Amino acid sequence: MEVRLEGITKNFGSVQILKEVNLVFPSRKFVTLLGPSGCGKTTLLRMIAGLEEITAGQIVFGDRVVNRLAPKDRNIAMVFQSYALYPQMSVRKNLGYGLRVRGTVSADVDAAVERVAKILEIDHLLDRKPGQLSGGQRQRVALGRAMVRKPDIFLMDEPLSNLDAKLRVTMRSELRRFHLDLNATTVYVTHDQLEAMTMSDLVAVMHQGVVQQFGTPAEVYSRPANRFVAGFIGSPPMNFLTAARRGNEAEAGGGVLSLPPLSDDATKAETVVIGVRPQDLEIVPVSGNDRLKGKVSLIELLGSEKLVEVDFVGVRVLVQVRADFPVKEQSEVFVHFNPDRLHVFEAESGQSIVKRATL
Amino acid sequence: MHILRHLQSDRAVGLLFIAPFVITALFFMVYPIAEAIRMAFYSYNPLRPDLTAFVGLANFEYIFEDPLFWASFWQATVWTLLSILFQTVFGVGLALLLHRALFGMAFFRGLLLFPYIVPTVVIALIWRWIFNPEIGVVNYSLIASGIIKEPIYWLSTPAMAMASTIMLNVWKYTPFVVICVLARLQSVPLELYDAAKVDGAGTMRRFFDVTLPQLKEVLIVVIVFRTIWTFNKFEEIYLLTKGGPGTSTFNLAVYSFEQSMASLRLGVGAATGVVMMIILLIGSIVYLRVAGFGENEK
Amino acid sequence: MNSASTLWKTVKNAMLYLILCVVTFLICFPLIWALSTSLKPKSEIFATPPTLIPHNLTLENYEALLTGRQQYYQAQGAPQNTGTTPAQFFTRWFINSVIVTLGSTLISIAVSTLAAYSLTRFRYWGRSAVPYFSLLGYMVPSIIFVFPLFLMMVRLDLTDSLWSLILGYVCITLPFCMWLMWAFMRSIPIEIEEAALIDGASRYQVFRQIVLPSALPGIIAASIFAMIVSWNDYLFGRVFINSIDNLTLTVGVMLFFEGTHVDWGLLMAASVLMTVPMAILFMALQRHLVAGFGAGAVKG
Numbered sequence: 001m002e003v004r005l006e007g008i009t010k011n012f013g014s015v016q017i018l019k020e021v022n023l024v025f026p027s028r029k030f031v032t033l034l035g036p037s038g039c040g041k042t043t044l045l046r047m048i049a050g051l052e053e054i055t056a057g058q059i060v061f062g063d064r065v066v067n068r069l070a071p072k073d074r075n076i077a078m079v080f081q082s083y084a085l086y087p088q089m090s091v092r093k094n095l096g097y098g099l100r101v102r103g104t105v106s107a108d109v110d111a112a113v114e115r116v117a118k119i120l121e122i123d124h125l126l127d128r129k130p131g132q133l134s135g136g137q138r139q140r141v142a143l144g145r146a147m148v149r150k151p152d153i154f155l156m157d158e159p160l161s162n163l164d165a166k167l168r169v170t171m172r173s174e175l176r177r178f179h180l181d182l183n184a185t186t187v188y189v190t191h192d193q194l195e196a197m198t199m200s201d202l203v204a205v206m207h208q209g210v211v212q213q214f215g216t217p218a219e220v221y222s223r224p225a226n227r228f229v230a231g232f233i234g235s236p237p238m239n240f241l242t243a244a245r246r247g248n249e250a251e252a253g254g255g256v257l258s259l260p261p262l263s264d265d266a267t268k269a270e271t272v273v274i275g276v277r278p279q280d281l282e283i284v285p286v287s288g289n290d291r292l293k294g295k296v297s298l299i300e301l302l303g304s305e306k307l308v309e310v311d312f313v314g315v316r317v318l319v320q321v322r323a324d325f326p327v328k329e330q331s332e333v334f335v336h337f338n339p340d341r342l343h344v345f346e347a348e349s350g351q352s353i354v355k356r357a358t359l
Numbered sequence: 360m361h362i363l364r365h366l367q368s369d370r371a372v373g374l375l376f377i378a379p380f381v382i383t384a385l386f387f388m389v390y391p392i393a394e395a396i397r398m399a400f401y402s403y404n405p406l407r408p409d410l411t412a413f414v415g416l417a418n419f420e421y422i423f424e425d426p427l428f429w430a431s432f433w434q435a436t437v438w439t440l441l442s443i444l445f446q447t448v449f450g451v452g453l454a455l456l457l458h459r460a461l462f463g464m465a466f467f468r469g470l471l472l473f474p475y476i477v478p479t480v481v482i483a484l485i486w487r488w489i490f491n492p493e494i495g496v497v498n499y500s501l502i503a504s505g506i507i508k509e510p511i512y513w514l515s516t517p518a519m520a521m522a523s524t525i526m527l528n529v530w531k532y533t534p535f536v537v538i539c540v541l542a543r544l545q546s547v548p549l550e551l552y553d554a555a556k557v558d559g560a561g562t563m564r565r566f567f568d569v570t571l572p573q574l575k576e577v578l579i580v581v582i583v584f585r586t587i588w589t590f591n592k593f594e595e596i597y598l599l600t601k602g603g604p605g606t607s608t609f610n611l612a613v614y615s616f617e618q619s620m621a622s623l624r625l626g627v628g629a630a631t632g633v634v635m636m637i638i639l640l641i642g643s644i645v646y647l648r649v650a651g652f653g654e655n656e657k
Numbered sequence: 658m659n660s661a662s663t664l665w666k667t668v669k670n671a672m673l674y675l676i677l678c679v680v681t682f683l684i685c686f687p688l689i690w691a692l693s694t695s696l697k698p699k700s701e702i703f704a705t706p707p708t709l710i711p712h713n714l715t716l717e718n719y720e721a722l723l724t725g726r727q728q729y730y731q732a733q734g735a736p737q738n739t740g741t742t743p744a745q746f747f748t749r750w751f752i753n754s755v756i757v758t759l760g761s762t763l764i765s766i767a768v769s770t771l772a773a774y775s776l777t778r779f780r781y782w783g784r785s786a787v788p789y790f791s792l793l794g795y796m797v798p799s800i801i802f803v804f805p806l807f808l809m810m811v812r813l814d815l816t817d818s819l820w821s822l823i824l825g826y827v828c829i830t831l832p833f834c835m836w837l838m839w840a841f842m843r844s845i846p847i848e849i850e851e852a853a854l855i856d857g858a859s860r861y862q863v864f865r866q867i868v869l870p871s872a873l874p875g876i877i878a879a880s881i882f883a884m885i886v887s888w889n890d891y892l893f894g895r896v897f898i899n900s901i902d903n904l905t906l907t908v909g910v911m912l913f914f915e916g917t918h919v920d921w922g923l924l925m926a927a928s929v930l931m932t933v934p935m936a937i938l939f940m941a942l943q944r945h946l947v948a949g950f951g952a953g954a955v956k957g
Contacts (some may be wrong), residue, residue: 051851070369072857084848088870098856099864145856372860373779375727380772380787380835383764388794391802391809398805405808438923456676467677474684476935478889480907481928485687488694488921496690496707503706530687591798593889598911612800619804632801639796 001062001185003048008057010043010209017043018209020057025202026111028151030179030186034196035206036232041189043155044206048187049078049155061152072102077146079157081162083138085130091117091141092126098149116144119181120338137166143175147182154179154186160195171200194231205229223334227350230275230343236307239317241274241283244345250274250344253314258339264281271347278320283308283327284334291334299329310335343347396636398629405623418630427606428614428631432654435610438521439590442528443582449529450536450581455566456586457537459546471534473575479531485597490514517607520600524608528595536581543577544570546636579649591635613633686934686950695719695926702922713914718926721746741819741910744923746901750909757819757905761826765834771840774868778847791847795832799892802828807896807897808846818901825893828884837882841875842868883941888935906931 003025009020018040025031033041046052048059050071053334059066066074073325077098085094095116096109098222104112117123120140130138139159146154159175160168176199178184196203197217205220213225224230230238243252248259252274284291297316298309303314303321308319308327312335320333327333344354367497402414422428474482489496491515496512515518547570555565593612596602602609602617609617609629619628689709694702696719697711725745776784806828810821845868853863867878894908901909910927913920 049851049855070852070855072859074855076850076855078855080848080852082846082848084846086849086853086867097853097858100861101856103851145852149856191692303861370779370781373775373781376771376775376779377787380831383768383827383831384794385793385799386825387804387806388832391805391828392794392797394805394808397799405811453680453794456673456680459673467681469683470681472689472939476885476889477932478907478935480889480891480910481691481757481931482687484910484924484928485691486842487926489687489690493720494703494921499705532916534684566889587796588798591800593798595802598891612798615800616892625804625808634803639798643793643796643797645756 001032001186002060003153003185004042004058004060005048006058006060006195006252008044008047008054008059010040010047010052011055014287015296016209018288019045021209021211023204023211023214025185025187026098026349027185028183029201030176030188030199031202031204032190032191032196032200033206034193034232035212035226036191039206040209041191041206043188045157045189047153049076049188050074050154054263071292075149076153077149077150079142079146080158081158083130083142083159083162085138085141090127090129091122091133094130095126095142095144095148097169100146102149103217112148114248116148119147120144136171137165139163139171143178147178150182151184154182154184156186156188158190159188160190161192168195175199178296193235205232207232210305223352223354223356224275224343225352227275227352230352232346233329236278236318236320238277238343239276241276241315241317243272243274245270245272252312253292253294253315253317257292257337257342259344260289260339262353263355264343269346269353272353273345273347274337274344274352275343276308276337276341281317282321282336282338282339283310283319283325284336285355287334288336290339291335292337293334296327296329296331296333308333379536388474392636395629395632397625400627401624401631403479403629405625416628418624418626419634421627422630422634427609428611430606431609431611431614434521434608435590438525438528439595439611441584442532442589443586445525445529446533446536446585447578447582449533451540451578453533454537454540454544454568458541471537474531474534475488477531479594481530482531483595486523486599487514489525508652512598515604520604520608522600524596527599528589528592531595532585532589539577539581540574543574547573580646582647583642583646587646590642592639596614633652691925693927694921695929697922699922718922719930721923722926722930743909746904746909747906747927747930748800748836749902750904750906753819753903754906755934757822757826758887760819760823761887762880764823765830765883766829766838766880769831769834769838769879770869770872770876772835773842774864774872777842778850788836791832791835791839799890803892803896806893808880810897816897817903819903821897822893822905825897826883826890829890830886831892834879834883837879838872838875841872841878845871847924877942882937884938885935887906906941930938 005021005023005025005235006016008021009016016080018302021040021044027082033044035041043052047054050066050069054067071123075103086097089097092113094111100111101104101111112124112128114123117126120143122137122140122144125133125137125141130141133141135288139162146156156175160171163171172195175188179199188195188199193346200217202214203217207228213220213229215223215276220229221233224233227240231240241252243250243257248262249256250259250272251257257274259272287293292312294310294312294317296308297311300307300309304323306325310319310333316333321327342354343352345351399418400411400413400415402410402417404410431527452648453471455463457471490498492498492510492512492515495513497513498507499602502510511519513523551569551573552565560568578653590610591612592610593616595611596608596610597616602613609632615628615635616629618624660705673714693709693711696714696716697708698713698715698717701708701711701713721744725748772787776787805823805824807816810816810824815821815824849871850863850867854860858866869954889907890905890906891911894905896906898908901912903911906927912932913924
């Protein structure tokens with residue numbers, strides 16, 4: 001089912017949590033709301049669930065405005081960060097609660113519970129209480145409780161954040177698989193960009209109650225709309241260099257760099273911020289065009305790669321190279337800035353001013 | 360599917376759930392207290408309601424000129440201070456003793472709560488029995504072991520009656536102090552003791568430098584609370600001595616009760632109640648100050 | 658570890674247990690002595706030296722209380738009518754005490770549980786002030802509002818009825834039940850209820866099926882405290898009730914002192930019987946009681 005958010009605004013007292021959010025989540029897509037804590041993503045999810053009042057705007061499921069609909073009448077399911085399993089009920093009761101409370105006959109409830117338990121491989125835990133389960137098992141029960149009812153929309157609020165790192169990786173692919181099986185629109189909230197990038201069809205990056213960019217993971221990674229998105233997505237984070245622009249060139253770090261084609265209305269921007277990912281920089285032995293001379297101050301081995309910290313005049317950047325790349329601390333190097341890989345932002349507004357052809 | 364204004368109806372549920380409390384509180388908490396204050400400014404005899412009249416501050420003038428009121432005030436002060444002193448010393452001592460992982464500790468800790476649930480009436484009865492001057496087991500034991508020669512008249516001489524009520528109070532409420540201190544002790548991080556040991560502190564130093572500062576906050580809270588409650592206690596004294604012998608163990612609560620119940624001067628009793636409430640209020644402000652102060656330190 | 662320090666440790670532990678035993682004895686002695694007295698026949702109660710363990714165990718004091726027999730005077734030989742004695746009313750008072758304790762506890766718990774749920778789950782004006790207002794009410798000693806409440810009962814024509822006591826005890830137990838339930842409700846994660854709302858439950862279903870089971874430990878702790886306070890009260894019973902039939906145990910038993918002769922055996926038996934219900938409650942639910950202490954629900 002398609003979910004449309006039209007001008008959604010949320011105030012808590014005098015504090016504005018969400019400002020005119022307009023988003024369309026196409027049917028059966030896996031959509032992620034991504035942002036740092038306090039950006040309003042969880043509030044937005046709770047408004048979709050009907051747990052939070054809407055100050056202004058409309059939420060539309062398919063062709064139905066659901067603003068005034070109680071959560072139980074929205075045919076949604078939600079997985080909470082803390083799992084929110086009913087502590088006094090067994091796993092079986094937990095899974096079947098949503099069906100029982102809607103008056104489904106008990107034979108059907110049992111069948112549905114068994115089916116979901118089998119898919120999630122928790123059928124041997126059905127008679128235990130939540131307190132007797134491990135974190136990963138609780139997570140599966142929480143998922144199962146959401147799946148058992150065949151909801152139109154599947155909401156998840158940071159469901160992996162309480163799991164250990166290893167389990168999180170396996171659960172990522174499983175969640176993606178469940179989404180494909182379920183045939184429901186999934187709205188997923190996280191602050192972890194890796195989760196967003198690996199699982200989603202679409203990502204909405206949020207900051208301070210405003211949607212910064214909405215697009216596919218590839219788009220938000222390779223064509224960030226503004227400096228916030230650029231800095232938030234990608235690891236290690238993007239390098240930023242403040243530069244004085246002259247035409248299609250900019251002066252930064254004690255040298256001159258060529259810029260990619262800029263949009264037409266960007267001609268007034270004299271001070272710009274150049275962004276470049278550590279993976280897009282190259283260390284080269286000799287001087288040349290678009291190369292800055294610097295000194296290696298620190299090398300950090302990551303495993304198959306290493307991070308090289310290079311100091312230029314007044315600025316420091318990280319360069320990611322292969323682990324066996326020959327470079328020494330304190331040595332002088334040249335770093336090549338490929339113009340095609342540069343992101344350019346207006347210094348004041350932070351908006352991207354790179355000219356983009358069609359997608 | 361019917362569309363309902365669920366959030367609005369939801370709020371109605373909230374108001375529906377709070378309504379019984381609001382009604383009960385208005386009738387049985389706000390009204391009696393307001394009425395108690397109002398009565399303090401009236402002359403009121405329940406047998407002659409027709410003579411009820413506004414008398415301004417006359418009730419207060421009456422109690423402030425009554426030597427018995429002042430005697431009650433000072434006796435209550437002595438009673439409170441000594442009770443709290445013994446409760447605190449014994450309470451902390453016992454808590455330190457019980458704060459160990461030894462076999463059977465859980466049993467002892469459970470036992471400690473017991474006096475709290477024994478009805479005051481029962482304690483008073485037992486006290487009257489074991490402290491009975493002629494046939495009580497306490498006097499018998501003291502005489503038999505040669506500590507005293509003559510029986511002590513526990514409840515019929517002023518000083519001993521006061522001592523008996525204090526003993527009763529200490530017996531009943533020391534466990535309360537123990538429980539509070541014990542709970543706090545269990546939350547003192549063990550690393551602090553290890554650090555002190557590494558720094559070379561001995562047992563005594565560890566007590567004064569680690570344990571006591573950690574207990575400071577809970578002790579202040581417990582002492583202030585217990586002081587407020589002990590000062591206004593009625594049953595502990597009334598049931599054991601009825602304020603006697605004579606009026607030697609009167610406190611303000613007993614004074615207020617006797618004025619209202621025996622002398623039927625409800626206005627005077629209420630005025631005493633107002634004085635008690637003012638003392639309570641001062642105590643609460645001290646408590647809030649102390650609690651707030653603790654927060655600032657963190 | 659060398660043997661000297663092992664020895665020292667043993668001595669230290671032995672001393673510790675010794676102190677503990679003395680303390681335990683001091684705490685328990687009055688109660689043990691009461692029990693012992695209650696099990697002695699008349700002749701042995703005043704014996705010198707007093708005996709801790711009765712030589713002649715007898716249940717005659719309990720029998721007298723529970724059957725209402727005028728045992729003391731009949732034991733002298735020829736039965737004589739000495740008028741009514743308090744022992745006749747003991748079972749009546751016991752039932753009265755049970756009624757007012759259960760009645761007031763039920764009301765206090767129901768009202769405070771609903772209110773605590775409302776205060777912690779809904780937003781409206783004044784919601785944060787209510788618990789503190791309750792705490793304030795909980796500090797006011799009952800001697801202050803017993804007479805205004807009495808006059809109110811007079812006006813409602815409830816004096817001398819058990820209803821007046823039930824309402825009076827609601828007044829002294831509700832504030833701390835409110836405080837305790839509020840503290841407890843706050844600790845129940847709200848997400849569980851939201852999950853149930855999404856699963857399709859109505860507010861009432863959420864309250865009954867999800868909240869109440871989760872709040873049970875808090876409800877038990879609050880109930881124990883409410884019951885102890887109501888059961889142990891003397892003041893309200895003394896002021897509100899006139900007729901001997903409607904007295905509660907605490908006030909009634911004090912009547913044993915009226916008259917010329919105090920029957921200590923009977924009194925101690927009454928004391929034991931008055932303590933037993935709370936002791937059973939206490940032992941059965943002790944862990945919840947400790948949890949309640951943690952929430953600060955101790956008025957003393």
